[in-house]
Amino acid sequence: MNVSPQAWIVVADDASISGLLEAARPLATTVVALVVGRRSVADAVAASGVDRVVWFGEPSDGTPVEAYAPAVGRAIAAAAPRVVIGPATDAGRVLLGGVAAATQAVVLVGVTSLSLDGDQVVVERAVNGGIALRTDRVVAGTAVVALTSGSAVPSGAPVAVEETDPGALLGVRVTARRVSERVGVDLGSAKTVVGIGRGLKARDDLALLEDLAQAAGGELACSRPLAEGVDWLAKERYIGISGQTITPDLYLAIGISGQIQHMVGVREAKTIVAVNSDPKAPVFRECDFGIVGDLYSVVPALAAAFRSARS
Ligand SMILES: Cc1cc2nc3c(=O)[nH]c(=O)nc-3n(C[C@H](O)[C@H](O)[C@H](O)COP(=O)(O)OP(=O)(O)OC[C@H]3O[C@@H](n4cnc5c(N)ncnc54)[C@H](O)[C@@H]3O)c2cc1C
Known part of the structure; x- marks a missing residue:
């Protein structure tokens, strides 16, 4: 060089x-x-x-x-x-x-x-x-x-x-500063993260995932469409190339197809478990454990299993 x-x-x-x-x-x-x-x-x-x-x-x-x-x-x-x-x-x-x-x-x-x-x-x-x-x-x-x-x-x-003299500056001034509302989430240090994607049919159904995250002692995250498309979750919660990169011990990818733009954000997770109704979903090529099934029945079963394992 x-x-x-x-x-x-x-x-x-x-x-x-x-x-x-x-x-x-x-x-x-x-x-x-x-x-x-x-x-x-x-x-x-x-x-x-x-x-x-x-x-x-x-x-x-x-x-x-x-x-x-x-x-x-x-x-x-x-x-x-x-x-x-x-x-x-x-x-x-x-x-x-x-x-x-x-x-x-x-x-x-x-x-x-x-x-x-x-x-x-x-x-x-x-x-x-x-x-x-x-x-x-x-x-x-x-x-x-x-x-x-x-x-x-x-x-x-x-x-x-x-x-040195900068000469003429642009005519812009700061007239007010406001601190933006912080979303109380620290995905970066979470040991368990539950990610939900477009497999979710309605905003109200997020309660199912919140329950799973609570049972697993983890944080709730999502794919980009849920935060920047339908806005069901805060932008701070989406994972991927243009969102957060996380390094949890366990990442649960639920109703997420596993597009590369999402998966680059979870590659450093120690264990990835995917739940998807489509056996050909790309996420199954990137996970450690895969469950082919409807999230509406698998998620409550997983939550119950976490609760019983932790009790
Ligand atoms: C420049 C660029 C940057 C991007 N950055 C990001 C990023 O940072 N993060 C990100 O996430 N995306 C990003 N994207 C978007 C990305 O390409 C995908 O479109 C997005 O990740 C898909 O989200 P998804 O998996 O939730 O949805 P989909 O791809 O629609 O997948 C939904 C999945 O849910 C499954 N499903 C449906 N119903 C059920 C059910 N009842 N039970 C179980 N499974 C079910 C389906 O089989 C499907 O696999 C980016 C795209 C571009 C072009």
Whole structure:
């Protein structure tokens, strides 16, 4: 792999940049961090192992990170680095959009690996909901890449923070903040998870699954259509490529066909038990134990079995 002279990291008011730094370091002899946000963030980034820090100054009250998108675009277009890496967060994507607009590039998202091959930046990405990998080669201009930002980087000897005037910002202001209502569910740490899918015929029938989850001492989860189609369960409860990834000891997949977009979220479960009335359902290829049957009779029987086993 060759090394290009400069890679730039865009920091969106959060110094947790280990993922960005790890990706940038092998690609370039110099890694420059362009920091939007508070001085404390710029100071933490300056001690994270980058070679230069350029900071746009303390944002005024009510100025969101996103307002700096044109400023970030101008700074990076002037430097014309070969690679720009930013966080795949909501704010990060807006800033990278500013870079893409200023450098006439596209923002590459879903990136799983990044390398240089001669003059070309080679970007591997997950596409089609994560079921395929695609390789793009950026043959000229700037490669603008959104990546998982990672964690905070242990501090070392700091470099100087260079303050620069951002120039004109976008005319957006934060006028109010509201904390969104939290759904009291922590699927990530649940040992047993009961997942329900479109095999369920009516919302009221969720009571059957709630009873099974309670009997098994687990949490209730679902496939995406139940949370984003009919909205019978909260979005925080759906599992899969675009939902939650879980690692329980036991996952019960009930009335779920077992499409790949769902199953990638449960692959790390220790044991998967599937209940489905269709013996050819794909879920039976991915489970440890399968029960072919009508969930309306199997679920109450399972709940009774859990209760008797626990008593
Ligand atoms: C880009 C993209 C991202 C996606 N992300 C996700 C994601 O993160 N998570 C996710 O879940 N999906 C996701 N999907 C959707 C996914 O492809 C499937 O459409 C979805 O998972 C199907 O949900 P399901 O299994 O509940 O429904 P279905 O596929 O309709 O399956 C219902 C199953 O219930 C069975 N059944 C019916 N009646 C009974 C009964 N009485 N007793 C027992 N079994 C019965 C049927 O045999 C069938 O197998 C995504 C799709 C795309 C394109």
